[in-house]
Amino acid sequence: MTAEYKVHGNVAVITMTNPPVNGLGLSTRQGIVDGLGKANADAAVQSIVITGAGAAFSGGADIKEFGTDRAMQEPNLNSVILAIENSPKPVVAALHSVAMGGGLELALGCHYRVAAPGCSIALPEVKLGILPGAGGTQRLPRVIGVEPALNMIVSGEAIKSEMLGMLPGQKLFDKLVASPETLAAEALAFAQSVAGVRPLPLVRNLPCKHPEGDAYFQFARNMVKGMSKNFPAPAKCVDAVEAATKKKFADGMAVEREIFINLMWTAESRSLRHLFLAERAASKIPDVPSDTPKRDIQAVAVIGAGTMGGGIAMNFLNAGIPVKMLEMKQEALDRGIATIRKNYEAQVKKGKLKQDKYEQRMALLSTTLDYADLKDADLVIEAVFEELGVKEAVFKQLDAVMKPGAILASNTSTLDVNKIANFTQRPQDVVGLHFFSPANVMKLLEVVRGEATAKDVMATVMAVAKKIKKVAVVSGVCDGFIGNRMIEQYGRQGGFLLDEGCTPAQVDKAMEKFGMAMGPFRMGDLAGNDIGWAIRKRRYQEKPDMKYSKTADLLCEKGRFGQKTGAGWYDYVPGKRDAIPNAEVEQMIADHRAALGITPRKISDEEIVQRLVFSLVNEAAHILEEGIANKASDIDIVYIYGYGFPVHRGGPLNYADEVGLFNVVQAMNRFAQNPLDDAAFWKPAPLLARLAAEGKTFN
Numbered sequence: 001m002t003a004e005y006k007v008h009g010n011v012a013v014i015t016m017t018n019p020p021v022n023g024l025g026l027s028t029r030q031g032i033v034d035g036l037g038k039a040n041a042d043a044a045v046q047s048i049v050i051t052g053a054g055a056a057f058s059g060g061a062d063i064k065e066f067g068t069d070r071a072m073q074e075p076n077l078n079s080v081i082l083a084i085e086n087s088p089k090p091v092v093a094a095l096h097s098v099a100m101g102g103g104l105e106l107a108l109g110c111h112y113r114v115a116a117p118g119c120s121i122a123l124p125e126v127k128l129g130i131l132p133g134a135g136g137t138q139r140l141p142r143v144i145g146v147e148p149a150l151n152m153i154v155s156g157e158a159i160k161s162e163m164l165g166m167l168p169g170q171k172l173f174d175k176l177v178a179s180p181e182t183l184a185a186e187a188l189a190f191a192q193s194v195a196g197v198r199p200l201p202l203v204r205n206l207p208c209k210h211p212e213g214d215a216y217f218q219f220a221r222n223m224v225k226g227m228s229k230n231f232p233a234p235a236k237c238v239d240a241v242e243a244a245t246k247k248k249f250a251d252g253m254a255v256e257r258e259i260f261i262n263l264m265w266t267a268e269s270r271s272l273r274h275l276f277l278a279e280r281a282a283s284k285i286p287d288v289p290s291d292t293p294k295r296d297i298q299a300v301a302v303i304g305a306g307t308m309g310g311g312i313a314m315n316f317l318n319a320g321i322p323v324k325m326l327e328m329k330q331e332a333l334d335r336g337i338a339t340i341r342k343n344y345e346a347q348v349k350k351g352k353l354k355q356d357k358y359e360q361r362m363a364l365l366s367t368t369l370d371y372a373d374l375k376d377a378d379l380v381i382e383a384v385f386e387e388l389g390v391k392e393a394v395f396k397q398l399d400a401v402m403k404p405g406a407i408l409a410s411n412t413s414t415l416d417v418n419k420i421a422n423f424t425q426r427p428q429d430v431v432g433l434h435f436f437s438p439a440n441v442m443k444l445l446e447v448v449r450g451e452a453t454a455k456d457v458m459a460t461v462m463a464v465a466k467k468i469k470k471v472a473v474v475s476g477v478c479d480g481f482i483g484n485r486m487i488e489q490y491g492r493q494g495g496f497l498l499d500e501g502c503t504p505a506q507v508d509k510a511m512e513k514f515g516m517a518m519g520p521f522r523m524g525d526l527a528g529n530d531i532g533w534a535i536r537k538r539r540y541q542e543k544p545d546m547k548y549s550k551t552a553d554l555l556c557e558k559g560r561f562g563q564k565t566g567a568g569w570y571d572y573v574p575g576k577r578d579a580i581p582n583a584e585v586e587q588m589i590a591d592h593r594a595a596l597g598i599t600p601r602k603i604s605d606e607e608i609v610q611r612l613v614f615s616l617v618n619e620a621a622h623i624l625e626e627g628i629a630n631k632a633s634d635i636d637i638v639y640i641y642g643y644g645f646p647v648h649r650g651g652p653l654n655y656a657d658e659v660g661l662f663n664v665v666q667a668m669n670r671f672a673q674n675p676l677d678d679a680a681f682w683k684p685a686p687l688l689a690r691l692a693a694e695g696k697t698f699n
């Protein structure tokens, strides 16, 4: 059982012991109910305390149990809370660190709540596409008021216990203790002090009203509608809390239950729950134990003060880690520093960064023109020109000056990390750290593991990624790693669609309706069409039989590289991001089509979405087969955090699972019949074909 029972004098203490955060899995729920039974059967016991061991009171229902019958198996959470409310002896919740979701609901079922300061209080279920399902929508409004409760439930954000304790008239906490260290003793004393109280107070018996109910909830619905595109849960939170103000407690609970069960089975909730676990799973590397010793990273060096180098440096400055930046010329350094200052000053102006914090960060930044000055850095990241010869020169220099044990990282986005590692005498210390532009904003970091990269280097850089608030995904060495290798196929399909009859705007609109932050052509204009152009030129040499539409080349030959040249697939007005369709570009596409003897056809949004998304899926299946990615969920994380894939779809592979891999393969077989497409590409990857044939899923 993952709950301990111990009697201290005349107080029984039930302690949840289900690391890492006392998830309320079946064995914990059973342990609480057993403890209540023992305490109420023991005449010496006059009151009861429930608390959590370790890092949390409780992080809520055990997310790992979701979708399994254990989650609903009795005693389910509502039954545990009912057992607490029906306890003839007073039950006191002793809250510390984290009391979230079902954990807070458990505490709300207790007769009293004693909290330590610094405890994160939240009902974050909405972030999993559901809502509190064990009375949170009915009890929380009764103890902190309807509006603060609805705000917490709709946002899912945590508020510290001491802040909530200041709410006028709050009945959430009966006592706020001085510190976490005194919680246990003070909770015992409090439990003794209420031993004789009868009748015992129940949150369910408190009134729950809002003075201007209808007007307030209408306002709340309007507010929520704006922020919850693609997600049904936030609006349902309003319905449940409104029921708390209009119905008897038991009827309100029935409303909450029905909504909870319906939301649990939505694709959006499955996607959000998948991503919650996927993001945490990404930091685990199958053959690198979590207790692998990590190298100490106290000082970082960055080679190159360009856009990437500056952005990379900012990540470390933001985490309080000193950075020494090296360039070849002083004016490049000056430009780099100026750009960093400009980025921070923009944040200060928007009130996102305090002036003193800005100055603290800049004080951590130093510059040099001399490699010898880098020798004490624990980690050096090069972000120089993307050409192997340049990388070779840099790594040979680094090999000569860096201290033994320093980690040498390349920010390359396409070059072979094994070749780069072999420019040094220490390939085991070389790794790829592929940041996504803008590096100080994008959360995704592809950690590219070379053949020789040491396990402790991998463990170290994964921990550094967490420290600089990046979501790191491990990739093996191949051209384009995970994200860019897949996006190349996505871009190819975009080109074919233009040849076959689409305009850039039609493709982009279809993808943005699907939920992509940006369609492929707007994205090209943002990133720079010349980047894809350079890659295609390389491809034409390496793989002359690989089919490409020539439209993008024609566009680049006109110098229409995108926003940076003021025009790309679309036109742009300086200072604005609106993509304005351009008649000449559309004429260029039509002329090219005619030159190829292609009669344009009407292509449905569904075909656009399927060809673009399933091209990601098929390439991802190859990436998984080759071991470039460790697991399917890693690839979903890459696309959510690096390419604006819609969160409510859970990532390309989660989406394929939702569609059904049988249907994905059927669609691919249809695309292979199209003479203007690339039939060879649409041959399902063996892994995909096998999963589909066996009725299985990627995740």
Ligand code: T1G
Binding pocket: 020, 021, 023, 024, 059, 060, 061, 062, 063, 064, 077, 098, 100, 101, 102, 103, 105, 124, 125, 128, 131, 132, 133, 134, 136, 277, 280, 281
């Ligand atoms: N269940 C199971 N495991 C959980 C968990 C949970 N609720 N919360 C965290 N973990 C695991 C997580 O997977 C990771 O595991 C480890 O704990 C550390 O997490 C009826 C139905 C609690 C603030 O949504 O917000 O209650 O990778 O890296 O940064 O209404 O985790 O080590 O194997 O995030 O210190 C509602 C979600 C559930 C809380 C800790 N509760 N968790 O943050 O560590 S639904 C939540 C968090 C519910 C009821 C409904 C955070 C945290 P591993 P971490 P952290």
